Amino acid sequence: MSTTAPGTTARAERRRERRAARLADSGGRRMPLWQLVLRYLLLLAVLALMIGPFLWQLSTSLKGPTEDIYSRTPQLIPADPTLGNYAKVADLIPVWDFALNSLKVAVTNVLTNCAGAALAGYALARLRFKGRRVALVAFVMAMLVPVESIIIAQFMTMRELQLNNTLIGVVLPGCIGAMNVLLMRNAFANLPYEVEEAAYVDGASAWQRFLYIALPSVKGTLAVVAIFAFMGAWDDFLWPLIVLSDQQKFTLTIGLDYLHGAFADNQRLVAAGTIIAVAPLIVLFACLQRYFFRGVGEGAVKG
């Protein structure tokens, strides 16, 4: 007892110090209490504004047909929560097929972007050959062309390839993003040179150096590319809208637009559909936040 007591007080002391440091302002002084309270009140107000709409949608999707969703006094908590709307959405439109299509498109987009961007980025950063500058300029130029301004030509290209109205057609134009190639190039160029040089002297080929030495060192950037490729494909709207016409091939975003057009007056159903579409990404975000935030810094140009 007597031996543990000083230890615990010391630890408590340290904890108190740490908390004090956390509450200190940028000048190192403690924040006055009123300021702290004010800050938390503001944070909570913004929180309500940013998360509230999602919760309201979730709440609407869980309200049964007898509950008044237009009530003058809004009820966030459903009186009698039900999953009936989700079942009904699945009856009216093949929402799970849409989800599967979205998943196929997103996963393919991740794989092709990671592989293609890593390979091309490595060549641009580390291999020496004639035409490297031209290749680099091609990627930079491709990045600067806004997709919206070439979307009709992309559509015509897909028609010529007979790939319109297919999921391959949805994935293909963005399957190796120029932005991702340049991100990977920077990541490889920032690696220390000496290890690869040693491997080269030992007779490792370009493939071996890429696969066993360089690639394992850029996992972080690769994760950023993967996450933004997934999110980009899952959330994309304009391109699938243009290239897909057959309902069976719809991705979730196009399916939702269709649901909204056909059943606009049934808010519970539309709400259930949107929750199905957004839930996987919120879960993904909750698990991998770090990379989402890093991606904003690294890929800011992507918008």
Next chain:
Amino acid sequence: MSPASATGRAAARPAEAPSRKEAPAGGRPGGEGRRRRIRTQLPSTPWLFLGPGLLIVAGFSLYPFVSTVVDSFTDRRTLIGGRYVGGANYQELIHDDMFWTGLRNSLLYMAGVVPLLVVLPLLLALLVARQMPGIAFFRSAFYTPVVASVVVVGLIWVWLLDDRGLVNSVVTGLGFDRIPFLSDSALLLVSAMLVTVWKGLGYYMIIYLAALANVPRELHEAASVDGAGAIRRFFTVTVPAVRSTMVLVGALSSVNAFKVFSEVYLIAGPSGGPGGDDTTLVMLIQRTGTGLSGRVGYASAISVVVFVITLGLMLLVLRANRKEDA
């Protein structure tokens, strides 16, 4: 185009790696670093690495760009190959009321959205920059709308802004008249802007957060020793320190706002509100150029206009930035 692209990249990503020539040598003279660079065994190897990426980028970005420009001088339709018609499409644009409506709306959208997206995320970043218990949770929560698809976000707000939706029940509950967010053509555009701002706040907040972390603490201390209050310090210390980030955010958000499609399409409907009054340029491209009777040539001409204005915007902002830095 290539000098523009080079400056575009450099200014948009200030943290970019130093160029290769300096990087690997690590202080060694440039000449030696150059000689020590790794050579590949087979001349074909680099092209195997680059092949897939180059093929995709050339086939689905660069070629479509060239073909957009070429098509804009033809009367090509979805099912009929076009003939060369000279500048006829561009002449038609000038006399097309819908084109001017689209241009007006896209520019209005930019004017409405950009100031809010430059200022509000900065204030938000200041609010979450300070280390406090639970702050990581708030940061993530504010970022959630960025993660959600624009379709999801659009439909959430369609329901919130409905005549009988949450916002209007609060408005009428306070004794005001219902606000026709989703039927008045001016309010439709404002509602779409609201969605864009709401969805973009978290994204630009993160960009500002990174910039704020680099503001030297001593500046704030010196300013407060001199008796500057919080608001004074915001304008004399914070704003000048993050000015280049504000320019970046302004550039990104203006280009994105000018190209707006999804928000207006979802809020105002595929035809762009009553009488097409809320049509934006990109909506016009989509409406004109797709479908079986799509006028590819004419849509390409609109696309070229969008491209030129977008590029012009980027150059304008970058130039303004460089002048201020000098």
